[in-house]
Amino acid sequence: MTENSAIGSVKSGVKSSGNNGAVTDLIETLSDSEVAEIEAECAHLPDRQSAAIDALMIVQKHRGWVSDQSLFAIARLLGMSAEALDAVATFYNRIYRRPVGRHVVMLCDSVSCYVMGADRLAEQVKAHLGVQFGETTPDDRFTLLPIPCLGACDHAPTMLVGEELIVDVQADRLDEIFAPFE
Numbered sequence: 327m328t329e330n331s332a333i334g335s336v337k338s339g340v341k342s343s344g345n346n347g348a349v350t351d352l353i354e355t356l357s358d359s360e361v362a363e364i365e366a367e368c369a370h371l372p373d374r375q376s377a378a379i380d381a382l383m384i385v386q387k388h389r390g391w392v393s394d395q396s397l398f399a400i401a402r403l404l405g406m407s408a409e410a411l412d413a414v415a416t417f418y419n420r421i422y423r424r425p426v427g428r429h430v431v432m433l434c435d436s437v438s439c440y441v442m443g444a445d446r447l448a449e450q451v452k453a454h455l456g457v458q459f460g461e462t463t464p465d466d467r468f469t470l471l472p473i474p475c476l477g478a479c480d481h482a483p484t485m486l487v488g489e490e491l492i493v494d495v496q497a498d499r500l501d502e503i504f505a506p507f508e
């Protein structure tokens with residue numbers, strides 16, 4: 327895991343989580359199902375803060391991304407500061423701190439994929455989707471991001487589309503690769 331510079335580093339609006347009325351107003355209410363799922367994770371962990379990534383992923387699953395308001399609510403539920411939780415969210419590159427499209431395309435930019443043409447592939451994917459890294463297509467279908475090694479170096483170049491790992495990516499198959507993702 328490394329810092330997600332394109333999405334995860336958004337910090338604007340994250341203020342002290344002290345007893346400040348303005349900050350309290352920013353806190354959203356988590357849904358009953360979100361709270362239940364987070365509490366289920368906490369139940370088998372040594373302390374509530376160990377559930378930070380799981381809690382962020384749970385809220386992201388329900389809402390598509392983690393807003394500042396959601397982050398405050400999660401931090402309060404876990405008994406930790408918003409700043410500490412935001413640091414976790416920033417470090418973990420699959421937590422989205424801005425709205426994303428229905429499918430997030432993550433292109434591996436680590437060494438094995440680089441050697442196998444990841445730079446050129448990135449330009450071809452950008453041209454195919456009509457967006458740059460960190461951008462979302464106008465129809466909200468895809469958001470394009472870089473990601474470090476996906477652990478499939480022997481099948482470089484690789485990318486994720488949503489939860490699906492695509493290996494041995496060939497630029498002339500991009501139509502076919504993206505077609506199932508409506």
Ligand code: FES
Nearest residue numbers: 434439475476479
């Ligand atoms: S370097 Fe791309 S999968 Fe490992």
